[in-house]
Amino acid sequence: MRIRRLAIANRGEVAVRIMRACQELGIETVLLHSEADVSTRAYRMADKRICIGPAPTAESYLNIEANVRGALAGGAEAIHPGFGFLSENADFAEAVEKAGMKFVGPPPSATRQLGDKVRCKQLAQKIGLPLVPGYQGEDQNIDTLIKAAEEIGYPVIVKAAAGGGGRGMKVLKSSDEARELIESAQREGQSAFGSPKVFLEKYLDRAKHIEFQIFGDATGRVMHLFDRECSVQRRHQKIIEEAISPSITPDLRRQMGEAACAIAEAAGYRGAGTVEFLVQDGKFYLLEVNTRLQVEHPVTEMVMNVDLVKAQILTAEGQAVFSNYDLKVPKGHAIECRIYAEDPYLGGVPSTGLLGTVSWPEGPGRRFEYGFEAGDEITPFYDPMIAKVIVWDETRPRAIQKMKRVLADSIVFGVRTNIPYLMEILSHPEFVQGEMTTRFIERHFANPLRAVSMDDWEKKACEKILRATPRSMSVSASSVGEASHANPFGHAWKGGST
């Protein structure tokens, strides 16, 4: 059945991404947004907008009832949850279906089976997939957890059972810090996902993070679209992702691909999903399954020449997607850099504020996914990722070279970004050689970047620019206030800014 109008229960760049797919398919869009998100690109692009609540996520983007009510009020026939927020919440999928709409994602039963990390591991065990040793018990008493950590042997990693995206995850190096860090993970789990449940795993200290994009089509067939490597992570938050991994053998790739399809099939999976593995010393271990579209899906799209978001929507409509030919051979190499609003010279503290000029250098094999433009405000309420830069080239060295040039030519005024940090990573010999592990950042980039000092020539240039740039073009302190949340006209000034 064809979807005529689709609601988006998300924000930022992914909301824009979904809208683009809808526009191409001739589907009208309804943006379900919080009060804080009226000055955003997605808000301006949507055909219809429904405010579902105030800025705090618990009262808007994580509120199942408000999202369902908003979608119905907007006349939507389906809901796309994007990633994060309610995307892996089976109760939400059920509520959407109960209200007579289609949920663009896997059936709730598959989300329950695979999304709960503990149940997922039980299924993996049943079908014989390799797992990292750990504790997945129901007993969540802090003393039980500490004892289990000691039995596994430090270092141990604690994770929120309902989690993802690095929230509610900590590495325990010794018994001294076990209590403090487990409790912190429980609080983060409660605040980000509504559940304090955690589990423990042996921490592999030189592993690579390699994941497989899987897709279950409307006929029940599950296939994989090859792998991505996401070893460059900070606090378990991915920073740079690429497709395909530069570091696994064809044989290991085949085994991992088969394992990824096997677990998805066993759970009756449909739509886009990701099976994450850790690879160390030529062996792979199942990490978790993400029952949703992934932030880094564009790198797969670029090497496989597919549109995963469109495929998700078509699958929800019951239509066929991908020919066998599409899925055979990845082509070239793609890299994604996540642009975070943070200060790399202060150890990555979030940077918020009003965006001035934002300019992305378009060109062949370059793709920019962003949710905010000049005049929009980056607020402290949500994830600090403001954009993604994706490049494609024939080989990995060429793609790295291209990414460096693209980042150097990207302009973001108004908030600090991690671009200088990304530039350093892209030049690091371990990254260049493709040998990075999940501890790459911790080992080489633990400290804030050293501030760049200017030479006399640069100072002269800056002084001249300072004198030649009229302040009348400035965004004054009062318009910073005006551009904040509740005002839907906050972006109006941008006409005169560039």
Next chain:
Amino acid sequence: MKHEFEIDGKRVNAEAEWIGGTLWIHMNGRSFTYENENDAKKKKRGASGTAGDLVSMMPGKITKILRNVGESVERGAAILVMEAMKMEYTMKSEGPGMITAVNCKAGDQVTAGKVLVQIKPAGEGQIE
């Protein structure tokens, strides 16, 4: 606005814009803020907070306060936990000292630059 000129025979290709009293420049492959050295000195003199104090570096919510007024703390001791952009940050004491004031409580939403906890560095103002 765009700037194109030459200094000492070298070409400058830059973009610049004032945002709320701060000049942003993109030049030689990076975006940064620029402040005249004299202006920077003036600003520094007016800055608040003294050595040892914990100042919020970002807007966020205080999740938990771990130590009380009057307690002596070691260097690196966890003092409070705050949450910003969905991540937890533990703020630690920069050196040994004594907590003289706690200016926030769990649940507070705080702005960047607020002095959250005042810590008197050890050895300062003590009678020998």
